[in-house]
Amino acid sequence: MEPHPPPPAPARRNFLAQAAAAVIGAITLVIPAASGLLVLLDPLRRKPAGGGAVFVANLAAVPAGGEPRKFPVLATRVDAWNRTPDVPVGAVYLQRLPDGGVRALNVACPHAGCFVDYKAARDNFHCPCHNSSFALDGRVLDPKSPSPRPLDSLETEVRGGTEVWVRFRNFRAGVHEKIPV
C-alpha cells in the first residue's frame, strides 16, 4: 500500500476556520441531540391519573369484626395512549373501625412497593419481599423492618351508610415522609 504523504501543518492564522468548524460541527449535533433529549425527558411532566375518590366496596363486604380484607381498586387507567375505564389500578385493605368508620391502607409496602399480605394467624401484615411487618393500624411492628414508615392510610368516606369510597393514591417508596407520586 502506498503511504499517504503527511499533511502540511495547519497555519496558526487559521483560527477562524478552526472555530467555525467546531461551531458548525456542534450545531449539527446539537439539534438532533436536543430534539431527542426533549422526547426522552417528556415523562417528567406526566402526572398520575386519578386522585379522586372511587367506590371500592360495599360496607357489607367488609368483615364486621375489624379483620382487614383486601379489595381491588377499579379506576380509569391511563397508560400513555390508552385510557381504560374500570380496571384494577391497585388494591387496599379495608377494616371496620369501632366508631363505625372504615380504615383503608394501600397494600403497597412503603419500602420498595411489594404487596403486603394479611396474616390471619398472626393478625398482622407482612411483606413477602424484605420482611417488614405492620400492625393492623399500619404501624411498623418490628423496628428492624426495612420499611421507613407505616402502611399508607388513605382517605375514606362511607356514602349513604353503605358504600365505601376511597381516595386512592400511591406514595413514594423508601422515604420517611408520605409523598404522593
Next chain:
Amino acid sequence: MKPLDWLDQRTGYRKLAHEVLFENVPGGARWRYVWGSTLVFCFTLQVITGIALWFAYSPSSQTAWESVYYIQHEMWGGWFLRGLHHYTAQAMTVLLAVHLMQVVIDGAYKAPREFNFWSGIFLLCLTLGLSLTGYLLPWDQKGYWATRVATNILAITPFVGPELQQLVVGGADYGHHTLTRFFALHAGVIPGAIILFIVAHIYFFRRHGLTPKEPRRRPDAAFWPDQVLRDAVACLAVLAVVVFLVVRNRGAELGAPADPSEPFPAARPEWYFLFLFEFLKYFPGGTEVWGAIVIPGLLMALLAAMPFIGNWRLGHRFNVAFLWIVLAGSGWLTWLALAEDRANPDHAIAVAAAQREAQRVVELARSPAGIPATGAVTLLRQDPLTQGPKLFARHCASCHRFDGHDGLGGQPKDAASAADLKGFASREWLAGLLDPARVATPHYFGGTKFKNGKMVKYVREDVAEYGPEDRKLLELTIAALSAEAGLKAQRDIDRRDETLIAQGREALVGPRMNCADCHVFRGTGDAVGPELTGYGSREWLVAFIGNAAHPRFYGERNDRMPLFGEDKVITPGELGLIVDWLRGEWFVPSPAAPR
C-alpha cells in the same frame, strides 16, 4: 494481479488478519487465558439470539407478554431461542466474575493496564444493566414486581432519585413507556455501549499485551492456532452448558402476565441479584440508601481504584483479599436468601400459585378463543378456575369450606359454620346431605341453625328408617335433583340415566319422598325451604347467593348468609365467577382438539 492480491491491495485485509491472529502469547497458549474470549462469544450469541427475538417481540403492556408467549409456545423453536438468550445471560454473569477474578489474581489490572481494567469494570456494569432491563421485557408478574422494587430503589438516589425513576419508568406509572424504554436500553443503548467498550477493551489489551502467568512454561507463541483452539473449546463448553440448561428446563420461564392489582409474593430478583435483595433486609427503615446505593457504590469505587492500590507494597494482596471477601459475602447472602425462602412455607405456596397461574394462562391463551386485544391479563381475570378460589376465600370461607379449606388451600381463623361446598348439588354431595349420619355434621347443616330444623329431622328420623324400596326411590330422587344442576362433571351419567331421572322427578313430589311438602319443584309444593326447580343450576346459584333471604329460598329464616348480590357485596361478574367455579364450569383444554 491475482484476485486475493487485488483484494489485499484495496483493503489491507492480510495485515489486519495477521494482526488479529498473530498476537504474541507470552509463554504459549494456556487454558487460563480463555475467559475473555468466552465473554465475547456469549455477547455475540446474545446479539444473534436477541435480534432474532426482536423480530417477534412487541414492547407494550398489551403485547409484550403476548408476543413472548407466542415466541415461547407457538413459533418454531421459539422456546429454544428464548432459552438460549436467557441462560447465556446467566452464563455471562458467571464468566464475568471468573474473568474479573483471574485478572485481579494475575495482576493484569496493574499499570500500564488501568484503562483496560476500567473498561472491563464498565463492561461488567453494562452487562448487569442488560440483565436488569431484560428481566422486565416479558412483562410477566416476576419481571414486573422485580422491576417495581428495583426502580423504587432507584428513587432513593440522593437529589435526583424521583426524577430518575420517572425517566426510567417513562411516566408516573408502569406501562407502555416502561417497556419501550427498557427495550430501547436493552436492545439499543446498552449493547451499543458494550460494543464500543469491547472495542476499547480489546484495543487496550492489544496495546499492552497479555499479562503472562509466571513462570512461563513454554516459549512464546502466536494466538493462532493453539490459543484460538483452546478458546474455541471453552466457548463450546459454555454453549454445551447453556444448551443443557435450556433443554432440561424446556427454555426460559414465563410467568403469568403482569397485573398491578394481583399480589405476587413469589417476587424475587434473578439469582445473581439475590445477594443485594438479601442485603437490603438488614437496613431498617430510612437507612436503605446505605444498603442499596452507598455501600455498593463504595465497593465499586474500591474496585475501580485497584490499579492504584496495587502499586503499594501490600496492595496486590489487599486487592485479591478484597475480591475474595466480596465474592464470599455475596455468596453467603445469596445462600441466606435461598435458605430463608426454602424454610418459609408461605413462599412455597406463593411459588406454587405463581406456577399454576403461569400454566393456566397458557391453557387459556391456547383455547379456541385465544388472547383478546385487551391482553392476556383479561384471560386470568375472567377465568373461574383462577378467580373462583380467590373470591371464595375472600367472601365465603369465613363460614363455608371447599374440600375442607378456604378454596386456596389455607385455613381461615374461625371454624367452619356452614356447608362444605365442594361438589355442591352433585349426586355424591346430595347423598351425604340425605345421609342420617352426615346431615348434621359441619360438612352440611351442623354449623348452622338448621341443625335442629325440619330437614335434618326428616333425614335423621324418616330417611333412617327407609327400607330397600324407599332407598331405591331416594337414589332416583337424588339423581333427579342433581340433574337439575346440569353439572358438567355429571353430563355423561345424566344423559345415561335419563329414564331413571324422569322416574326420580316423579318420586321427588310423590307420596314417599314427599319433598314437595316443604319445597317447590316444577310448580308443585310448598315454599318453606329453598325451591328445588333448577337446584344447583347456574341461574339458581346466582339467585341464591345474590339473595338467600328471597322467599324463593330461605326467606326470613335465612341464617347469616349475606345478601351478596342484593347488598352489592360482590359484583355480578364476581358472583358469576364464584358460581362457575363451584359448578366446575371452566375452560378445559382437550388434548386432541386442533388449535
